[in-house]
Structure formats: C-alpha cells, structure tokens
Amino acid sequence: MKVLGLILAGGKSERLGKLVYKRASAALPIAGKYRAIDFTLSNMVNSGIIKVGVLTQYNPRSLMDHLGSGKEWDLDRKKGGLFILQPYIGLNGQYWYKGTADAIFQNITILKRGDEDYVLIGSGDHVYKMLYNDLYMFHFSKSADITLLTKELDESYNIKDYGSVIVNDDMRIVEFHEKVENPPSRRAFLGVYFMNKHLLMELLYSTVPNEKYDLLLDVILPRINELKVYAYDFKGYWRNIKKGVNEYYKINMEIVENRKIREELFFKNGKVFTKLKDFPPAKFTATSDIENSIIADGCIVSGVVKNSVLFRGVTVKAGAKIENSIIMQGTLVEEGAVIKNAVIDKDCIVREGQTLIGDFEPVVLEKRMIV
Known part of the structure; x- marks a missing residue:
C-alpha cells in the first residue's frame, strides 16, 4: 500500500500575534531545536510515507528554508520525496488558496500523477508523535470511506476551540459540531484525514468549482450520512500551537516539566527529524x-x-x-x-x-x- 502525505502548513493564526509576523505557524520553533512541522513530517516518514506535499501560503520563507530539499527526513529522492506546493497565478485565474479543499484542488496534479492509492492529510502546526499504521488498519477493518483522527480532551483544553465529534458504538461519526459554545462531547477532531485518493479527487471536483473551499465543513460534513466516516481515537500527547501564545508557551513548558511527554515525543515511535545546524556544544x-x-x-x-x-x-x-x-x-x-x-x-x-x-x-x- 502506498500513501501520499499532504501537510497543510499555510495557515495564519491571529492568536499567535508577534510570533507569526515573519513566519508561518508551522515554522514556529519548539523545544530547543525543532520546528512545529517536524513532528507531523517525521510521523509520516516514520510511518513509511516517502512522498509528501507541503502546502504553504502565509510567510513561507522561513518554512521553506527549514525544509530545504528534505534531506534530513530522507525525502531527497528520485521517486517520491518532498514537494513544496505554493499558490500561483494560473491561466484560469487561480491564485491565493481560499481554504483547505481549494489548496489541495489547485495542486490536484500531485494526486493525478502519483501511483499512491491513499492520502493522509495532516496539519503542520500540531505537536504529537504517532505511527499511522494502526490508523490504516482501523480504516480497512471498518471498510471506511474516510477516517478522522480524534482524541478525548481533558480539562486542560478549551473544548470550545475544537470540533466536537459524536460517534456510535462502532466509532462511526454521526454528528460533528464545529467550535460551538456548549460542545456535546469532549472527543475532538485533530485535523488528520485518511482516505482513498480517488475518492478525494471526486469529492474535490464536485465541491470546489461550486465555491465551497473547506475540506471539513464543505466537502466531508455535508456528506457525513452518505459516506462511512469513522473516528480513530489517539491516546497520546497532542497540542495545537495555532490556539494562541498561551498554547505555544504551554507546549514548551510541558516538554520541560514532564519527563513522560519528552519520552513520548522524542524517544518512542521513531525519531523527530529536523534541519541540522553547525553549532558547537553548549x-x-x-x-x-x-x-x-x-x-x-x-x-x-x-x-x-x-x-x-x-x-x-x-x-x-x-x-x-x-x-x-x-x-x-x-x-x-x-x-x-x-x-x-x-x-x-x-x-x-x-x-x-x-x-x-x-x-x-x-x-x-x-x-x-x-x-
């Protein structure tokens, strides 16, 4: 089975303020020498994904400088490798990405030309460590059309800032509430999608030309009763730095203060790869x-x-x-x-x-x- 990885890394978060005046949120430094995107990118590489497209938009220079040719992630290769996918002016007037679905649709060539059967879509500004192989097996065991990564969030998260998911006994998603005042569930969507590549292309062709540009809200949720959309629960540490300066600060402080979090992020399920720099020891x-x-x-x-x-x-x-x-x-x-x-x-x-x-x-x- 071949999987194409797509990382959404073009977002701008007003809540991060000064920290993103000159960089994308996915390029924010974490834990001494890493960037936020290192975690999702390393997760993909450790899970056997050898072709990854990074969709950039807002202030991409720092992020592109960090990624380079993809050498540190073993993605500087003849077949597969790392692809930087930026918005451009096309003959049909395409330009700035209008949403997550539009970003993928404007780069649909990477889907058409590849020989991958499946697509894993993640976010470049989430800090967590995971091998996706169990997610794949869950997806196939349920004969799912789409599987979303979810997590039961504890009281340290403001659940109103996340999409709330309700599932039946078989983990099939029956309701989804996007950032509502009183969420009916603490099971939140973590921004990771897994689905068949051809299904994704069909959904994009039937939606984006009709000026519906969000992958979750405009493409998947209106079809939640037609498609078999399942939730796979993640049990480990996960944070989203786009939630603001306090969240970014909390991530770094939790890594400093909690040995279990450090061990999970940096010692289990493969390495976290990052760009090497020629500095002497401290x-x-x-x-x-x-x-x-x-x-x-x-x-x-x-x-x-x-x-x-x-x-x-x-x-x-x-x-x-x-x-x-x-x-x-x-x-x-x-x-x-x-x-x-x-x-x-x-x-x-x-x-x-x-x-x-x-x-x-x-x-x-x-x-x-x-x-």
Missing part, C-alpha cells in the same frame, strides 16, 4: 546555574536559567536570570537582566539590567527587538 561557565531546562547547542550560559528553553546560539551573561521562559535562537541576554514568564523571539537583545516579567500571559518580544 558552554556553561563557572558562574552559571542551570535547573530543569533545555539548553540547545551553541548556547553560552553564565547566568541563572530555571525551567526554561534556550534555543541554539543563545548567550546569557553573568548575573542574568531567566525563569519559566522561551528564548529563541541567537538572542543575547546581558548582565543583570531578569526574564520571567516570557517568549523572546530570534535575535533579540535584552539590555543590561532590564526586567521582563509576564503575568496572566507571557511577555512576547518580536524577532530582532532590542529592549
């Missing part, structure tokens, strides 16, 4: 004090770092204090500066003696800011 001077933190390669730490994530090439001078914060690549924290409950983007400078302390939400510094 350096800790005699004045440094490190506690429960992720310190990436290339960092030079002379100050205090507690419960934080330092990305590659961060410099923390003597007397500086960083607590419960995320400091991205290339940032300089000078002597005596204090940073607590903050997200500091790439290449920022926090001057000597400055104080940045977040309250109900983390303080966010935009890329290359000097304070």
